[in-house]
Amino acid sequence: MWADFADPADRHLALRIADDDLGHAWLMHGDRRIHIAEVHQSGDPPAMGRYRQRVLAGQPPEVPYDEALPRHHWDPAARRDQLDGFGVDATVVFPNFGLLWERPLQDDLPATLANMAAWNRYAVGAAQEGRGRLHPVAHVSLRDLDWLDAQLAYLSSNGIGLAMMAPGLVDDKPLSHPDLDRAWAAFVHHGVTPVFHISAFPHPFHDEWYDDDSDVVAPVLSSVFIWTAPALALADLAIHGVFARHPDLRLGVMELSAIWVPMFLLMLDGGFDFHSRFNGEPLTRMERRPSEYVRNQFRVAAFGYENPRKLIHQAGDLFMFCSDYPHAEGMRRPMEDYRLTSGDTDGELGENLYGGNVGWLLHLDT
Numbered sequence: 001m002w003a004d005f006a007d008p009a010d011r012h013l014a015l016r017i018a019d020d021d022l023g024h025a026w027l028m029h030g031d032r033r034i035h036i037a038e039v040h041q042s043g044d045p046p047a048m049g050r051y052r053q054r055v056l057a058g059q060p061p062e063v064p065y066d067e068a069l070p071r072h073h074w075d076p077a078a079r080r081d082q083l084d085g086f087g088v089d090a091t092v093v094f095p096n097f098g099l100l101w102e103r104p105l106q107d108d109l110p111a112t113l114a115n116m117a118a119w120n121r122y123a124v125g126a127a128q129e130g131r132g133r134l135h136p137v138a139h140v141s142l143r144d145l146d147w148l149d150a151q152l153a154y155l156s157s158n159g160i161g162l163a164m165m166a167p168g169l170v171d172d173k174p175l176s177h178p179d180l181d182r183a184w185a186a187f188v189h190h191g192v193t194p195v196f197h198i199s200a201f202p203h204p205f206h207d208e209w210y211d212d213d214s215d216v217v218a219p220v221l222s223s224v225f226i227w228t229a230p231a232l233a234l235a236d237l238a239i240h241g242v243f244a245r246h247p248d249l250r251l252g253v254m255e256l257s258a259i260w261v262p263m264f265l266l267m268l269d270g271g272f273d274f275h276s277r278f279n280g281e282p283l284t285r286m287e288r289r290p291s292e293y294v295r296n297q298f299r300v301a302a303f304g305y306e307n308p309r310k311l312i313h314q315a316g317d318l319f320m321f322c323s324d325y326p327h328a329e330g331m332r333r334p335m336e337d338y339r340l341t342s343g344d345t346d347g348e349l350g351e352n353l354y355g356g357n358v359g360w361l362l363h364l365d366t
Contacts, residue, residue: 025065166201167233176240243293258302
């Protein structure tokens with residue numbers, strides 16, 4: 001996919017999937033192994049563990065990757081047709097391998113941008129095959145603002161409404177840095193919504209905290225503190241006035257949990273107010289409190305077990321249904337399994353949870 005959809009001049013930078021001598025498939029950049037290419041079985045994380053132990057033991061796969069991979073994991077038409085059985089009208093689709101390689105390639109900006117652009121071109125075709133039912137999410141970086149503007153223009157003109165980006169520093173600059181204001185203006189101008197998603201973005205804590213964990217993409221500490229990166233990024237954008245300066249900016253958070261949001265909104269205003277009183281003036285002069293900007297311009301996906309009904313009552317109508325299908329930690333029966341744990345979210349309460357809020361991120365209301 002990366003070589004096929006990369007600019008011809010950049011094809012030497014393309015990622016690829018290749019088998020090792022035992023027959024295990026790997027995500028590769030040149031001769032460098034980035035991560036094992038695994039076949040997920042939805043709702044069955046232990047199956048992943050068994051396979052990873054097989055790799056570590058030097059045993060060949062029981063079934064080769066190309067044979068084990070279900071068609072609906074890579075064929076947009078098959079995924080589209082599968083939705084009827086789930087009782088789902090439409091779905092947001094993230095780049096599976098795009099969740100693995102951004103941090104490993106962070107020192108190679110040309111390769112980073114070339115592979116992001118390749119996925120984005122593929123995403124346009126996937127959306128067309130989806131016939132309005134698939135909403136692929138683009139993959140972008142704020143490290144080259146000319147490149148970003150051109151990508152957002154291309155995506156917008158081809159009906160792509162969401163773009164995944166890292167909730168972290170951009171070449172040592174916070175997301176609120178004045179040099180990045182052009183990026184937020186570009187998202188608004190082109191009508192593409194930035195979203196944060198769990199992936200191999202830079203760690204929110206020092207790298208040494210994670211060094212003894214063999215899982216370089218999802219170390220234990222990243223799971224424990226899954227909410228810290230998006231919370232820090234949101235706070236930075238709110239208290240430094242990015243939302244205030246760009247009132248039409250919308251931002252989504254996916255698969256990074258939601259149970260933290262009520263406490264975060266309380267602490268956001270509390271910390272901002274305390275700092276203002278302690279220093280005699282606010283850090284940033286704004287017409288509204290920071291939490292008001294967040295509530296007006298942000299939506300977050302909530303897992304069913306987080307009790308979205310309770311979260312809505314605590315923090316407002318900010319939450320979205322998510323399934324993480326077809327990943328192993330996701331739900332085999334998205335709607336049915338979600339409702340088993342989410343509480344009573346039918347009727348008016350569920351209208352935005354099950355579609356309205358993600359539609360708002362996609363600008364379907366405009």
